[in-house]
Amino acid sequence: MAEKIWLIIGFLAQGLFSARFLVQWIASEKAKKSVIPIYFWYFSLGGGLLLLAYSIYRKDPVFILGQSTGVLIYSRNLYLIYKEKKRLQFSSESKS
Template structure:
């Protein structure tokens, strides 16, 4: 029974990551790595400051990873990824607009 489950898991991993490997799978993996990198950037910035902070690079990684994941979802015809990332892109864009608007105000003051 345990050997059977292990074999099934091994077959699944081989099917998903080896047999189905193509450009778009590689693209999706890079997208997910970029998206995940934003948490590392945020954590390191917060540790450096000794306070929870959201550096500008967090939003850049969010945009890059989110856009690539959205493209991946569109190409793969994955409605859940498309819906989630399309909304996320609006939020990331809005946050960047607010950040740059605030910086412009601070420079003008």
Template sequence: MLYDWTNQTGQFLYEVFVQKFDFWFAFGLLAQLVFTGRFMVQWIASEREGKSVVPVAFWVLSLVGGLMTLVYGLERRDAIIILGQVFANVIYLRNLVLIAKSRRRAGAKPA
């Protein structure tokens, strides 16, 4: 029984990670790494400030990683990825717009 489970697991991993490896697999993996990198940026920024903060780089990496993941989902014709990333990217872009507006207002105030 353990042998069968180990053999089936090995076959599954080989099929998923070796047989299906192509350009789009590598692109999707890179997209996921960019998207995951945003959490490292947020964690480091929070540690430096000594409190929870969300730096602009978090939203930039969210948008870049999200757009890359959307392209991957479109190429793979995966409705779940497409729907999730379309809506998420709207939020990331909106946050960047709000940050830009806030910075413009702060820069326009008299000293």
């Protein structure tokens, strides 16, 4: 039973991770230029965290290293986006 649950988690994680490319492609097509929307990073983080959990369960050190590095990068990008939005919000409020 546990093996089936982890297999489902693995497939769900891979689905989330793959969905980020679809989101990026659609956003770029709409903008007629290459764009990385914020949902790309959310899908990356969600898929990365689930894949990390799956790789820990499978005890795969190569996969663990790769996914943990990715999770740090996705988290950092979301933090930088959040920080920039706050800065722009503060800047526009102080001009008013």
